[in-house]
Amino acid sequence: MEITPKAVAIPKETDHLEQGRYGPIYPRTPACYGFTIIADVKPGRAEAIRNHGHVLAKALEDDPHLLAPLKLHYLRWVLFDDDTRFMYQGIFDTDFDKYTEDAVALFGKVGVNTVFENLVGFPEDWKTNPEAFVRYVREHQCPSFIEYGEYPYVSADEIKKALRVKSALSEMLDQLQ
Template identity: 30%
Template structure:
C-alpha cells in the first residue's frame, strides 16, 4: 500500500506553516565512519554563512541525522516551511548533489551504484520511498515563518541600540512608547 503524498509535506505531518520529513535507513556494513564523515560535510554546508539566506528562503527549520543501534541505523529528520518538491529541489541545489549522494551511498537502501550519475529525481524518489510519517509533530513556532523570526531579531537588535543611546532618552520618555518599553523590560 502506498501512502498518499500531499503537496505541502510529502508523507510528513504539518503544524501551521511547518512540515516534517522523517526517514529511516540502515548503514552499510563497514560504512560507519564514512557515513559520519559525509554527515559532517553535510552539516558544514548548512553552517556555512554563505548558505544562510538560501536556507531561510527555503524555510529550513531544522535538520537532524541520528545514528543509532551501534551506528547501524540512521534516522534523518527535517522540518521546513515550503512545499515538499521545491524544498527538496532547493536543498539539493544549496547543499550540492554530490554531498547528498555521498552520505546516501552509505545506506543499504540507496542502490544507485554510480553516485556520479545520480540526479535530483533519483534523490527525491529515494527520500519519498524511505519517508515515514511521524506519529506526532509539533513546532512551537508553527505559525511563524523564518522571515518573520529574522525580522523580529533585526528589529530587537535595532531597538536595543536605541535603548542604549543616551540621545534617545527624551524620545523614549513619550507615553505612547510605554507598552514597547514595558515589553522590552522582560
C-alpha cells in the same frame, strides 16, 4: 499579538491529501513542513556519515547561507542501533516536493554530496534523477502523527526578522541610556 502554541494530529491515511509530483503533499503543521527518514547504513560507513557532518559544519562555517535555499528551521542526524541505522530529520518552510528538488539542485550546484550516499539502496544517479532521490526518501519516510509548535506556522524568515527587530530595539534602548 499573543502567539498561542498549537498541536495537530496527522492522519495515518494519506489518500485524501493533495497529490504533488512525488506523492501526497502533507499539510503544513504548526512545525511547518518536514520529514524523517530512517534507513540502514552501508556496512562500515558510520564514520563516513560522522565525517560528512564535519564537512557540512565546515561548509556552513565558510558560507553560513549555504543551505538558505532549503528554508530549513532544523536539521538533525542520528546514528543508532550500534551505528547500523541512520535517522535524518528536517523541518523547513516549503512543501516536500520543493524541498527535495531544491536539495538536489543545491548539492549539484555547490558540488556537495549527500550523506544519503552512505545508506543502503540510495540511488547512485540521484544528482541527475530527482525522482529516484524522492522515491528513496518516500520509501524510508517515517511520518509523524502529531506535531507541535510553540510559535505555530512561523517561517524561518519571520523568526530571523523578529530577531533583527529585537536586536535593533535593544541597540536603540542601549543608546538611550
